Amino acid sequence: MTTNELEIVQSTSKKDKPSQDQVPFGTIFTDHMFTMEYEAGKGWFEPKIVPYAPLTLDPAAMIFHYGQTVFEGLKAYRTEEGRVLLFRPEKNFERLNLSSERLSIPPIDENVVLEYLTKLIELEKDWVPSTAGTSLYIRPFIISTEANLAVAPSKTYKFMIIMSPVGSYFTGGLKPVTIHVEDQFTRAVKGGTGMAKTAGNYSSGYQAQANAKKLGNADVLWLDGVEKKYIEEVGSMNIFFKINGEVVTPALNGSILKGITRMSIIELLGTWGIEVNEKKISIDEIYQAFQDGLIEEVFGTGTAAVISPVGELNWQGKKMIINNHEIGELSQKLYDTITGIQTGKVEDTMGWTVEVK
């Protein structure tokens, strides 16, 4: 890997920042972005922080035709004293390389790229909002840029990081959601790209999500692509169940995304003496547990919401109301602890946060 010196081109004008109370998700971007190029035989080069600006690409660029691309999502949080913290950013770049491997994209140097990200955030520090529940969302991504219609890996790539201030995912605090258990459409299957954060995995879910919304659900719970029986993940979150005192979550099987919040929850619960059972979980098993009155809590986990309590699961016309549509005790405690660590309110005994000076 060829990595040259980071070049910084400062923006001559600054954009207005949005009001912290009403920040829409992912439509307002900071003044600068990071870019780096790749060419076969040369490696990654020209790392740059430049003013946020449109991309210029040939219409034959492979990204438009064959979807060879990967991305990540992480956040920077502001503490009460004004410090800026990242949450386990090294895990995101580690996962980016795993995704890249699946998509035949060359790896980046995780440590070097984390340094570049840190420089970018330093420059954009004023963009990290401070009101409760807000953060600066960070989107690293790699696109294939060779202008060639041959169905084969690109010889050139562009790595970019863009950043967007985001508001609280739940206005007015945590709120349990209603989820449709999808048994027609498939998100991913063994041998496919389900474990990778790659573009095609997301738009392929839009039809199912639209159908679920029509039926009054906020999101979709995906079942496995083979038997439509085993639980995989919710929308773009992992899922956990607390059943008769035991916490269970689907085991990583190659078609489920290796969530960093998922991993953190398992580690955190471990320190609380609660072992998470990572296993194959069938929807029948969940329905049986529901009928037996054993389901105590269900929650999704991800960077966007951290913890998203599930109040209702709808599966083949059967309605499972979870914990009387209320937030479970464990869900609330996990939410408070993780968001507390992220924002410096709770001591980070896990060593998860990285301060941007």
Added chain:
Amino acid sequence: MTTNELEIVQSTSKKDKPSQDQVPFGTIFTDHMFTMEYEAGKGWFEPKIVPYAPLTLDPAAMIFHYGQTVFEGLKAYRTEEGRVLLFRPEKNFERLNLSSERLSIPPIDENVVLEYLTKLIELEKDWVPSTAGTSLYIRPFIISTEANLAVAPSKTYKFMIIMSPVGSYFTGGLKPVTIHVEDQFTRAVKGGTGMAKTAGNYSSGYQAQANAKKLGNADVLWLDGVEKKYIEEVGSMNIFFKINGEVVTPALNGSILKGITRMSIIELLGTWGIEVNEKKISIDEIYQAFQDGLIEEVFGTGTAAVISPVGELNWQGKKMIINNHEIGELSQKLYDTITGIQTGKVEDTMGWTVEVK
């Protein structure tokens, strides 16, 4: 659908055309391209033929993050008398709309877009090469352009057509290829996007293709994603078998692309009194037929190669040599007839060709 008048902006300079003997696939583009915009609530608008030029997109454009995009591939052929023919282009735009439906992209008006394509080809007529086996490859595609990181269908799209002169797929005529039967990686599964021509379906196959090439194979034969047992398609082609006098091909099941060459072969064979049995075909069944000496021919079908004879199938260390690595009689006859119709050498009794005046 709002469709305004087509605007044509002619290029002031013309590019050099490649030598007809050595045309690379998909890296040289004609002087002009077609573009059209979409906005929710407004429909498709601003149809334009403009000089071929780079695209400018926000780095947050949804195409880069969530892969909401579809495409098509078809060709224009030059006859000996210099006429230019398209092969069943209406089928491509019909399929584009099917793909768009799966990806939650708004439909285009198939007839109107076919007219725009015809105008574009009229303008670029000199780019249609004339030596044997050459053609002008046409790539219509739609990309999602809204700058928004929310995981949801885009509110804006761009439809484009770019065109590239292409050489003969097989230098020196038809040549049987060696194919690896893939039993680890998955291309598509029931409920997924396999029937759609969408970007994510292609890059997800690169790892399997690289592995197959390392083992000396030209391409991959995909099995179904559920049982890894039933035959789906080869690389980006459909597949046919002639077994003990009967022609069979995998039935369209939602995870196989509805090939236009596939459809044409079934119809053509029908007029020859040969009925194609579209059914579920297991790889075990093929291996058994091979051992019994009943496999007469195997061939892939697609726009790129028209007919691609398969000389060898490798499955779990078992090698099936087909027809002594030679081109089968039926494969050759289908190739000659379809390429003959496409280039005006054989009378088009099927009504498949559309002349561009």
